[in-house]
Amino acid sequence: MNEHERIDYIKKETDATPIPESLEPEHIRERLSTGTSTTDTTTIKTTGATASAADRKTSRPWYRNPWIYTAACLVLCLTGVIGYHSLMPSTSSDSAVAHIDNESAKLSDSSANSADAVQDYQNLFRLLQKNSQGYNQISDIAEIAEDEESIASVSDSASSVRSNTDYYDTNSQVADVSEADIVKTDGTYIYSCYSQESHTLNAVAITHADRGDLTACGTISSDAISDAIHTDSFRIEELYLADHRLVLLCSAEKKSTSASSGNDSDAASNTIICYGRNPNATTYILTYDVTDAKHPELLSALMQEGSYSDSRMTDGYLYTFTDKWALIPEGAAYSMDYFPHVNDSVIDYDDICLPSSDSSCFQIMTGLSIEQPDTFDASKAILSDQGTYYVSPDYIYFAQPIYSSLETDNFTETELLRFSYANGQIEAKGQTTFHGRLLNQFSMDEYNGYLRVVATIEQGWDSLSNALYIFNDNLEITGSIQDLAPNETIYSVRFMGDTGYFVTYRNTDPLFAVNLSDPEHPEVTDALKIPGFSNYLHAYSDHLLFGLGEETNPDTGEFLGLKLSMFDTSDPYHVTEAAKTVLPALFFSTAQYDHKSLLIDPEKNLIGFYAEYYNSETYDYNEIYTIYSYEPDTGFREVFRCNITQDPVLSHTYEMDSYNIRGLYIGNVLYLVNGNRICSYSLDTYQKLKELIIADDGASTIRNNQSE
Numbered sequence: 068m069n070e071h072e073r074i075d076y077i078k079k080e081t082d083a084t085p086i087p088e089s090l091e092p093e094h095i096r097e098r099l100s101t102g103t104s105t106t107d108t109t110t111i112k113t114t115g116a117t118a119s120a121a122d123r124k125t126s127r128p129w130y131r132n133p134w135i136y137t138a139a140c141l142v143l144c145l146t147g148v149i150g151y152h153s154l155m156p157s158t159s160s161d162s163a164v165a166h167i168d169n170e171s172a173k174l175s176d177s178s179a180n181s182a183d184a185v186q187d188y189q190n191l192f193r194l195l196q197k198n199s200q201g202y203n204q205i206s207d208i209a210e211i212a213e214d215e216e217s218i219a220s221v222s223d224s225a226s227s228v229r230s231n232t233d234y235y236d237t238n239s240q241v242a243d244v245s246e247a248d249i250v251k252t253d254g255t256y257i258y259s260c261y262s263q264e265s266h267t268l269n270a271v272a273i274t275h276a277d278r279g280d281l282t283a284c285g286t287i288s289s290d291a292i293s294d295a296i297h298t299d300s301f302r303i304e305e306l307y308l309a310d311h312r313l314v315l316l317c318s319a320e321k322k323s324t325s326a327s328s329g330n331d332s333d334a335a336s337n338t339i340i341c342y343g344r345n346p347n348a349t350t351y352i353l354t355y356d357v358t359d360a361k362h363p364e365l366l367s368a369l370m371q372e373g374s375y376s377d378s379r380m381t382d383g384y385l386y387t388f389t390d391k392w393a394l395i396p397e398g399a400a401y402s403m404d405y406f407p408h409v410n411d412s413v414i415d416y417d418d419i420c421l422p423s424s425d426s427s428c429f430q431i432m433t434g435l436s437i438e439q440p441d442t443f444d445a446s447k448a449i450l451s452d453q454g455t456y457y458v459s460p461d462y463i464y465f466a467q468p469i470y471s472s473l474e475t476d477n478f479t480e481t482e483l484l485r486f487s488y489a490n491g492q493i494e495a496k497g498q499t500t501f502h503g504r505l506l507n508q509f510s511m512d513e514y515n516g517y518l519r520v521v522a523t524i525e526q527g528w529d530s531l532s533n534a535l536y537i538f539n540d541n542l543e544i545t546g547s548i549q550d551l552a553p554n555e556t557i558y559s560v561r562f563m564g565d566t567g568y569f570v571t572y573r574n575t576d577p578l579f580a581v582n583l584s585d586p587e588h589p590e591v592t593d594a595l596k597i598p599g600f601s602n603y604l605h606a607y608s609d610h611l612l613f614g615l616g617e618e619t620n621p622d623t624g625e626f627l628g629l630k631l632s633m634f635d636t637s638d639p640y641h642v643t644e645a646a647k648t649v650l651p652a653l654f655f656s657t658a659q660y661d662h663k664s665l666l667i668d669p670e671k672n673l674i675g676f677y678a679e680y681y682n683s684e685t686y687d688y689n690e691i692y693t694i695y696s697y698e699p700d701t702g703f704r705e706v707f708r709c710n711i712t713q714d715p716v717l718s719h720t721y722e723m724d725s726y727n728i729r730g731l732y733i734g735n736v737l738y739l740v741n742g743n744r745i746c747s748y749s750l751d752t753y754q755k756l757k758e759l760i761i762a763d764d765g766a767s768t769i770r771n772n773q774s775e
Contacts, residue, residue, distance in 0.1 A: 187416045188406065195405060196395040198427040235731040238605075238665050240508060244458050245380040247305030247316060248663045250729040250740045252276070256284065256360045258313060259729075260303045261742030263289040263763050268303040268727075271315065272743035272761040273360055279736040279747040279756035284361045285765035286743070292317065295368040296351040304350075304375045307385065312437040313363060314385060315353040318375050320345065344428070346392040346405075348374040352385070352433075354440035367440040372408045373431050379458040384436055384444070384491045386463065390453050391429045407431050407448040419448045420495055422482060428452050430465060434491030444491025449484060455505050459513035462496065463488050466511065468504045479504045479525040485542060499542040503534055509604075512562035516540055517586045521569050523556045533557055533571055537586045546587045552577060561604035561612065566639040568612060572600035573624075576616070578634065580642050592640035597647075599630050602659035607669045607697070610637040611645070615658055615665070615676070618649045629653040629678065631695060631703050646702035648695075653678045657726050666730040671750070672696045675707075675730040675737075689713070690725040692739055694753075707753045709739060709746075716758040717741045 234254040239246040249260040249268065257276050260268040263286075271287040292315070293299050301319040308314075350371045355363040373389030380386070393405045407414045407429040414431070430449040454467035463486040468479060481504055485497040503522025505511065512519050518538040525531060533551040536544055555571035562568075565584040571577055578601070580593040598621045601614030614632035619625060628651035635645040658665040658676040666675035675694040681687070694707040711717045711725045717739060718725070728741045736756065737748040743761040748754060762768045 188403070189401060191416075191419070191421075192395070192401050192405060195393045195427055196397065196399065198425055199394045200397060234733040235666065235668060238662050238667060240457075240662075241459060243381060244460060245307065245309065246663060247307050247378050247380070248729070249303075249305060249727060250731065251306055251308035251313075252731055252733060252738075253308055254733055256357070257731075257738065257740060257745065258306060258308055258357075259740050259742055259745070260306060261744075265289070267301075268742075269301060270743075270763070271303070271306070271313075273357075273363070273765075274745055274759065274761065275360070276733055276736070276738060276745075276747070278734065279749065281745055281747055281757045281759040281767075283759060283761045283765060283767040285363075286761060286763060287315075287355070287363055288763065291365075292353065295353055295365055296370075301351070305378070307378075307380050307437075308357075309380060309437065310383065311356060311358045312366075312440075313355040313357045314380075314437060314440075315351075315355075316375055316378060316387065317351040317353065319349045319351055321347040321349050344392040344394065345374065346394055348372075348389075348391070350375045350387065350389045352387060352435065352440075354435075354437060369435065369440070369443065370408075370410050371431055371433055371443075371446075373429065376430070376453065377456045379456075379463075380437070381458075381460070382490075383438055384434055384488075386458070386488060386493070387433050387435070388456055388465075389431045391431055391448075392427060393429060394427050409433055409443055409446045414446050414448045418446060419450065420484070421450045422484060422498060426450050426452050430454070432463065432486070432493055434488065434493050436491050445493045447486070447493050447495070451482070451484075455508055455510070457508045457511035457513075458488075461488075462486060462513065463493065464511055464513075464518070466505050469500070479523075481505060481522060483520075483542070497542045499538065499544075501534075501536055501544070506557045506560060509560045509562075510557070512567075514562065514564065514583075517545070518542070519562055519567060519583060521557060521560050521567065530554075531556060533569075535567065535569075535581060535589055537583065537589055539586070546585070546589045548581065548589050548591060551579065551591070558600045558616070559602055559604045559614070561606065563606050563612070563636070563639070566636070568604055568634075568636075568642070570601050570604070570614070570616075576600040578614075578642060580636075580640050582640050593642050595634070595642050595644065597632075597644055599627070601630075601632060603662060603665070605662075605665075605667055607633065607667075610635065611669075611697075612636050612642070613667070613674065613697075615656065617659075618647075626654070627651060629656060631674070633697055633703070645699070646697070648703040650678075652680050652682060653691075654681060655679045664726075664729065666694070666732075668732070671732065672698075673732070674703075677711075677726055677728050692717075692728055692730060694730070694737075707737070707748070711741070714746070716744050716746055716760060 234252055237246055237248040237251070251258050255275065257274040259272050261270055261272055262268055263270040269289040269292065273284040273286065275282040275284050292301065296317060296319060298319050301317045304316045304318050306313060306315050350373060352369045352371065354366045356366055357363050371387060371389050373391035376388045376390050378385065378387045391407050395405055403413050407419070409431070428451065430451050432447045433443045434445040435443050449465065451467045454465055457464045465484045467482045469482050480500055480502055482500050483498065487494045487496045501520065501522065503524040505522055510521050520536045520538070521533065523531060523533050532553050533555070535548040535551070537546045539545050552571040555573045558570045558572045560569040565582065567581040567583050569579050571579070576597050576599050578595040579591055582590045582592050599616060599618040601616035603615045605613045607613040612634040614634065616630050618627040618630040620627060628649045630647060630649050632647045633645045635643045656676050656678040664677060666673055673694055674697065675692065677690065677692050680689045680691050689710050689712040692709045692711055693705055695703045696706050697703055709717065711728065717728065725741065728739060731738050731740065732750060735750045737750050739746045746758045747756040749756060760768045
């Protein structure tokens, strides 16, 4: 069957699928014309087709693996024709799907409370089944269960969140909204994810840190976690530490399921598996009481369907975001297993938002009190492909790329959904759509009641431009700037109060400064053009902006090395480059793409990151951790460098990779943590103080006082 025959076949099969009467275009138009608010309702309504999934993390970042490009080309060749029809834009706005209003529709895991609720889920089942056509089908789900990479997931305008105590917490985007990471400290103990007899993070090492002295306190073993979630195949994605609570976010995979609706079909053996879309992915949230760090007490192990996507913690509540694929083959029997579940209970139909008609994926959001983690305080689901989360102190924003056709011009678009959150509760509060796609979570920022967004717009196949939008509390655009930097794409964004900065790149790096003080009339005030680009921007002080990226030849685009830049923003609307340092031997840093791996603290004047080093003369390849300081008169200066490759403690093993290394400080001591391997150094002299490897039984296998 050639390409055109396959597309015709898929179209015929899809067109033959019956659509419930409540979802017919005339009913949708009638419902949308009733004046239902789109800005303050539990039900979100909009139009549009889905687009490609957001980038995801794996156990080894894709951008470090040259083989991924070959694999990606192969996957595209194999799946491009099959998925072509499902990715084509709708040609009529009548394809919009609104949530079926039914205020009393509630459904337990085994039976419906009303006939209307049954009908609602049955209609949703048929919609999912129609949307699933065109995906590749594998009859035996066990074929992907053996691949540990399938359970890995993916894995930003304030400095790192710090408490009154003198220790470093994860570099997060928004003050007082914490982000998870693989290493955390409370100023006394260090909790770090590592691997026990595997290439997967599946255990936690606990270390007592006292002015550089290191003492092994024990571990939360792989076996203990396995017993809590009843599976041996899992991965710790990230963790949180707050108020004597340790929270682990683990990805796993359901081995089998049974139809909750009571029929004799088995959804697990009658499903569609597509590359990167695992309908059996599950996320477990384990909460421990670590008041006694030597004896962590498991308080709860909750289950949330879907691959782990992102999370935030604030005011004692954890908000976790996952994506569940519901790929249903033609002819499959109706089963509740295809709908989103938390703790083996289906999410109430009234808590499912249907902003898009063409997706076969649910975004699941839960709220959980870490003080009383016995059950979720709230759960919501969105029928939407994967996207980007940004969490302000008041709202959760979810941005999903979509594709739409506007007359003869094709634009990339983004559908933006907003949810309020407080005390674990989550409520839908609005929706809008705008031209362009986002780079990452830093592309969004909320300030003084306005949401500012920077996006790259693709029109057709070869036309690029960029735009800035300002939305009011009703998610209406109050002001915008269009047609910025034609034929360039956005590489980094940082908002600082009434000013926005973002970098676009082709062969030079225009750093744009935008005056946002008047939300109705934003204005570009400067465009500083310098060679190369910055992947990451960070407010280093009230008048300094730090950039980490790459230096390139302005004529050829040739890579010349990593680059550190410090921009003077004393006049926030007319920026100058106060200093820069090009590091020609360094060719990659995780901090370019993962802000959590960066140690940055203006008060202590620390800029620390992992990097890869190559000496072209001696052909030596090394992995290092380096720390720079910055002085206005002298610029950047390297004050510390650890050659990880040659360090007997920190060097990676089969179980741990060096790019997982984290730098943090407690008081005046620097700690480099690579899983269960830790070294401490004086921040005054950078002399190594102690080193420690924690064995799987919690004992220390190496403990050496270098100063003695």
